[in-house]
Every structure is written in C-alpha cells, then in structure tokens.
Amino acid sequence: MSEERSLNFIEEIVEDDISAGKHGGRVHTRFPPEPNGYLHIGHAKSICLNFGLAKKYGGKTNLRFDDTNPVTEDTEYVESIKEDVRWLGFEWANELYASDYFDLLYAFALNLVRQGLAYVDDSTPEEIATQKGTPTEPGTPNQYRSRSIEENVQLFEDMKAGKYPDGAKVLRAKVDLASPNMHMRDPIMYRIKHAKHHRTGDKWCIYPMYDFAHGQSDAIEEITHSICTLEFVPHRPLYEWFIDKLELFPSRQYEFARLNLNYTVMSKRKLLQLVNEGFVEGWDDPRMPTISGLRRRGYTPASVREFCERIGVAKRENMIDVSLLEFCIREDLNKTAWRRMAVLDPVKLVITNYPEGQTETLHGENNPEVEGGEGGRDIPFSRELWIEREDFMEVPPKKFFRLGVGLSVRLKNAYIITGESVVKDAEGNITEIHCTYIPESKSGSDTSGINVKGTIHWVSVPHARTAEIRLYDRLFRVEDPSNEDGDFKEYINPDSLKIITGFIEEDLTTAIPGKGYQFIRKGYFTLDKYSTADKLVFNRTVTLKDGWVKK
C-alpha cells in the first residue's frame, strides 16, 4: 500500500519511550478540557492527537474535565463536550473530573504546608502582583512568607472551613521569588470562592488553581504523556516541582503548537463574545469554528479527523489555510453525498417545442462516484423549468459553455436544448428564456449524435418545491482578526450569511437529517437542525470548487 507516514515529534517520543520500556511500555493520555465553553476545531486537533496516540500504541485516553473554577463552568458545557468527542468518533477509557480529586488535592496542599513549602498569604491581588516583580526584576518576599508551619496549617484549615470571605487569603507555594520563570515565583495554589460548583455543590469554598490541579490530576491518573499546547511550557517546571515534592507518579508534559485557522478566531473568550453579543445564533452557528458549528454546517467527523491528520503536529506557530479544511470536506462528501438538483437564483425556461401539459419522468443516479450510482431517483420533467440565472447570457463571452441565444447545452439527466429568444420586463430584466429541445437527445438513449460542451441543472416549474437555503461564507473579512487594530468584531464579514429561497427537486423533501447532499454544480448542503417538513432549511456546507473564473 502507501508509504508509512513519517512520525510527528510526539509519536517519536512515545516510540522511544516504548522501546526504552518506560512505564512498562504503557501509553495513557488524556484530553483535559475546562467545561466553560464549547469545543472548537483547535480542540479537535488535541482530541485527535491524544486519542490517536492511544489508539495507535494500544493505550487508553481519559476524558478529564479540569473543573477548578466554579464561577465559569457549567454542566451544559460538560454535556456538549462529551457529545462532540463522541461525534468525532472517540471513546474515552474513563470520564473523570479534577473535582473528583478535591479531597486528595487538599491533602497534597496540607502536605506541602507541613513541609514548609506552602504558606497562607493575606495580600491583595495587587500586592501579590507587585511583590512578584517583573520579568527583569526579582520579586520581594512579604511578612506572610515567614509564617510558621503551625500557623499556616491553622489558617489553611480555616480557609477551608469558610472563616474568610472571597479573596481574603490564598495559599501559595514557597518556591523562588527570584526565579526567571514567573510561574515559579510563589504561585497561588488555592483561592477562596464561596461559589456553587457544578459537581461538588457547596462542599467547598476554596478551590485549587489550574497549576495546582492539572499536573497532580495527571499524576493521580498515571498519565504517561501529558500533551498540551505551547503556552504551558513555562508551567512545566512547576508541574514537575509539585510532582517531585509530593512524590507522585512522574507524568511528563509535552507541548505542541495550537491550531490557528485563518478568517476565524479560536479562543473560547472571543467565541463566547460572538455568542453573547448576538453576532451569531449560538455556539453551534454554522459559521463558528466550533465542533457543533461544523456539525450543523454539514462537516463530517471523518473530514475533521482527516484535516487534523493533514495539518500535522509540530512546535512552531502556524496559521492553517481554511482551504485545507474545505478540501477535506469536499473530498469526503464527493464520495458519499447524493446528487440532487436545486436552483438558487431562478429564471424561467420555456421549451417551446415541448407539448404543453406534458410531463415525463426522468432518472438520475444518486452518486456517480459509486459503481452503479448507488441507486437513483425519479425526476419530473415538463415544458417549463427553473434554471440558474447565471447559466444564461445574452452576450456570452468566448468559452461560455452554458446557455445563450444560439447556444446549446444539455439539461442534466434530460435533453439538449438550444436558446432561441428572451422575454424581458419593462426594466429590461430577463423574465423568460425560450428554447427548443432535441427529442432524440434524451439522457441514456441519445441518438442525436450531437455533442455539447456544457451541462446545466434545472427543476421542473410545476413540480418544484421551495426551501430556505442558507449560504455561509467566512465569518471574518481578514485572515487574522485577533491581530488587527481595534476590536476583532469590527472585522466580521457582513456577508457571512445570505438567506435565500430556492427551488428544489421533489425528492429533496425527504432529505435525511445529518446526510450531505450535493446540489449539482452548486455545492454540498445539509438539512439545518431547525428544518421542518413545512419549511425545509438547508445549510450550505461548502461550495464546489469553481474552475471557471470569469474576468
């Protein structure tokens, strides 16, 4: 078969570890989202990496929610995350929560206090920030740093007991205030938050910081390869410091570059703004780079996985061209989507030599990419058809392989026609196109001997049904909205959604939710989640590649 793909740097590390017998050759990864937003395509990269590694090397992957901040987290997000991971086609070995470890984490903290490696600090956030110094100047210790172990134990227990209001005290690790790594300058381990947690309710009023929960959670679960994104590189020494001082399982963290896609934004904070401020319909708006948005848009799990495979994994900052994502979905849908006809911008075509009142039933295959066409459907044909306005030109340029007066084209799955004349309204707009057809040119039994260069799609006027069709374009007008001057929302593409009513062929009224359809020559479409039998709504997943660029 094909050559084996070369390994990415993390796979190399894993293979080296396996051959060195590290952890007995065991591979255990985890995907650790915070349930404070919906997953996006960047998370898909991480999911595919973590689950992919385990699958490839016979290991396991945990789904662990890093739910250490109750004020931003919610079970709605937990549910959406689980749905998205499953939709992508992955199964986790264990569903876990950092909050499962709150008792353990508290014991770890007490342990460090007793070792003299943590202390309770009464400073305000501002004071702590000042005392941390700057990247070029060392921090300065305050009077709380030298509290006795006994006092710290008592104070920390009092914090847990709810004796202090939010923000009154924090527990800090006593590491090194002069470290060139800001994360080592006595990082905060616990803070007071009298907030209800989505899982532990009111049990706790102190919550561990990410830095005091994430690494230990990995260690508790005996994760062999803790994979995260580049911004956590400076956290690694602290992660290892805690593991060392607490004598935990030595999980090792490896960092890769997060995915950036052009013409969109990829931060939960920004996506949340788009949702909250009404720039999109919700987290699953088909213009959003969220997994749920892609799903509603008509992307398939296989196409997203293929995309994640093709973009690769490395350590350098990257900006992936959205055309690669589009390539992946077209590649998948080309092989699976059933072909149907829909006219998005209609103009009436009258076949003057076709008997008035006559109707016939033609046949079209479901998918020409599949041997045998994968079945087919009946298509009603009559004297009056809707065709695409752009498929006719009064004054056609050279190499225009469509309809014009005196120009011939094939009607897909039907006859060859020749343009004869046009009818216009008072403003000069074309309201009807008249043509004649060649009865011997019927698809499948063509004895006319005529060859035409172009084929156009159509829908019979008396048989046509209507549907709302939503045409999506990129959400932003610039490649990197986050990197422009001012608010990123100023760069939203005003034409990112165009809603039209189109004519569809009868068969499309029984379209299956979740299935991709190719509207011939127009693109791939899928039923929107709000589509009903009374009012069909189709989302355009992606256009077909257009090789005809007119000047």
Added chain:
RNA sequence: UGCCUGAUAGUAUAAUGGUAGUACGACGGUUUUUGGUACCGUUUGUCUUGGUUCGAAUCCAGGUCGGGCAACCA
C-alpha cells in the same frame, strides 16, 4: 531589553550528517452528461553570518525575526 520557545515554497509538514520531498493553494492540460471528480504536468523554499566536516536544512557560535511568560483564568 530577563527567562522560555521556534524559524524549510503562498500555507502547512517531511528529510534524524549523504539527491530538499509530500499535501493544500495557484497555474496549465487530458477525461467528463456537474466548468465537480479523477489523472497528468508546471511553479515557488532551507532566516542571516561565520565555524566544524569530504559533505550541513540537520552539529557549534553570533545575529535577526516570530511566539509565550508578570490572572485569586485554564
């Protein structure tokens, strides 16, 4: 002007001291009852300056440029 990171076609990603390759994009062609698909071809690259070596994208040193780090966020 501290620490950590990184730098290969337009965009990504290989080459692990021995012919710089692949994909997407772009461009051109063949086929085609979708200007789609498929197939074929063309185009463009090792940040820079030195050093080591028979030989450097790869190793070493300096520089340049990019990204990250000073949340009681993750």
